[in-house]
Amino acid sequence: MRGKRFLSSPILWIGLLFAALMLRMDALQPLLQQAFPGVEPVVYNRDSFLTLFLSQLGLVAAASLAASLAGVALAIFVTRPAGRDFRAMVNALATIGQTFPPAAVLAITVPMVGFGARPTVIALFFYGLLPIIENAVAGLEGVASAVREAAEGMGLSAWQRLRDVELPLAAPVVLAGIRVSVTIAIGTATIGSTVGALTLGTPIFDGLVGNKIPFVLEGAVLVALFAILTDLLFERLDQRLRVTAN
């Protein structure tokens, strides 16, 4: 039963496809040569796709982890009595972070911190903050008032109410925000390649600059699979969370 569910899981098949393309893209060389005659080389080979993937994974993980911690912390703060007055301000700042194009953030941060991974992580961090804050606030505020009142009336301290009642009940909604944020970050991270970060966007931009469509295709397919696979993993995590919560 369990094995059958495992075999029918899209995570397995998309994961295998992703791994195969990443490690053995060169196997598609004859096919691509036929489709794009005259392009040489037809498979991107300046860095291995694995290197590009691991580098992008690191960038996204760093930015999303920081955005999750900061976003959830801010959401907790603005849903406490002491921080309630800051709620509108935090929301406005997060919205600015989201509407400010990541490319513009790169343009501002590169002169300050230099080329490479750093400006990319900073841009991803600000870009990914809004969905996390919004969902975490909605999740924390969505805890039924009866449950809050009972928790307070039983004598749970403010910290115990947060840790044992509010956060566990808000967790699925908080996770949904992180999921959106990470999925967006994977796609957005590719523009880091314009400032010298190594990502799966590197072949895309090289292809665009050098007029090599196969490079664009190879990078784009891998980024898409990376995003889909991550989303599926979050979905699995969400189901796990709901099972233990209910």
Add this chain to the structure above:
Amino acid sequence: MIEIDEVTKSYGGRPVVDQLSLAVDAGAFCVLLGSSGCGKSTTLRMINRLIPIDSGAIRVSGEDVTQIPAEALRRRIGYAIQSIGLFPHWTVEDNIATVPWLLNWRKTRVSDRVTELLELFRLDPAIYRSKFPHQLSGGEQQRVGVARALAADPELLLMDEPFAAVDPITRDALQTELARIHRTTKKTIVFVTHDIEEALRLATVIAIMNNGRIVQLGTPIQILEQPANDFVRDFVGRQGLGLKLLSVRKVADRLRRGEPGEGEPLSLDASLSEAFSAMTARRADRLPVCDDAGRHLGIIALADLVR
């Protein structure tokens, strides 16, 4: 047990509770009765400091509540509310064990206490302890809610319209259980309701409230027989007063000891309204009365009801 001393609470300059004083004896079942907005819930919530007091003082067992840390105070006082507020991600057992865990009881003691409480509320521990709140009916949820309030054996139990949201049949059953639990545990209970029938049935003492003040304080019979003013008279209801009086008096008060009688006996604890109902249904003007052990004690006659 509880002394409320000239307590005032205002919102936006308007007093919701106005210089209210009330003393509740240990073991009493005190019902705060009034229509919505009369300040009864506010009064209740000031006892466990969910609402801060503006002026005056509240003492529980002689201690000023503001001198006890709020969390420590609340762990000493059971609290049950209309909306119940069970923790949806915890099992029935974990919900009931909330306060014992906060008080660091040993694991086996907590588990034994949960079993004891589930049995007290006639919920089979083998079935119910590992269920989640969403798997329970409304009445079962409220039983667990009250069990949770009683878990750490608090000296005092505060209940804010706990049965207002359940259907009439379940409410009737829950009231019967609460009355039984009050008789057996002798806990001091402060209970808020707007339902006069519920108050008459459960209370040993009723405080009728209006505009943040107590209009009349007395036993159910005093409230019915000697209403302090027109407000109380209206609230209690001019119609059906006689039937309400029958409902608060017991067969034991009108027993003719030693006289023989035939038929299905009434218990000493039965109300006179139950006796009246039984006589009407059976077309009898006298019914035998027995004690809990089923021994014949005497009879009650129709004429005794209006004595």
